[in-house]
Amino acid sequence: MNEEKVITLKPDRKIFEDIYFSGNQGSLLFSPTTKGKTITTIAAAVIVFIVFLLKDLLSKESFGVLYFLSFIFLLCAVFLSVSVNKVSRWKKQVNRYLSVLERCTIYEIRFDKNFFTVNIDGEKETSEWKDFESIDSTHDFISLEGKYSYMFPRKAMSEKEYSLLKNTLKEKVKTNQ
Structure with missing residues (x-):
């Protein structure tokens, strides 16, 4: 593969959004990162209330039990808020990137x-x-991790281009490890 290959992607925001925000990824309280912490915090709140x-x-x-349970609830709330903040920052970065894609005219991989x-x-x-x-x-996308990290949706290119990209990346990344 000496010659340069070029794949032009369709910078359609909807295609990228479907991948980034699938499975409640964008939900602040019920994303995969925060769901367990949200449920634990709610359970702790109910127990403290009862x-x-x-x-x-x-x-x-026995009054120390109430203080101890209140402390546990507070701890759960702090861990939840840290996770919510993390998801919120990630969501803002993704939305900034999607806005760039929305305005772009050239999106290509060489x-x-x-x-x-x-x-x-x-x-x-x-x-x-x-x-x-x-x-x-x-089936829906290729993600590439390294110096820069990328996600390329299948729908943003032709089947032939997707197959070429996938096979080339598997070959090149595997041989370097």
């Missing part, structure tokens, strides 16, 4: 024997094949 309602039945020596370049309206990111650590391909 114990608070029954506080008159507690002896003075690769040859030595280099892999992504060009979005003249903003080029070039990597050597050895800069990539892993590739993951599913």
Whole structure:
């Protein structure tokens, strides 16, 4: 593969959104990152509320239980807020990227024997094949991790181009590991 191959992607925001926000990824409280913490925090809140309602039945020596449960609830709420903040920042980055895609006229991938370049309206990111650590391909997209990280949806290119990209990436990234 000495000659340069060029794949032009359709920069359709909807295609990329469907991948990035699939499976509640964009939900602040019920994304895969925050769902468990949300459920745990709600459960802790319910337990604290029930114990608070029954506080008159507690002896003075058992009052520490209410404080302990309140502390657990507070801890859960802090962990949840950190996760929500993380998802919120990720969501803002993705929306910024999607806005760039919405306005772009050129979105192409160029690769040859030595280099892999992504060009979005003249903003080029070039990597050597050895800069990539892993590739993951599913039925809907290919993700590439390394110096730069990319996600290329299947619907943004032709089947022939998708197959060429997938096979080339698997071959080049595998041989560098």
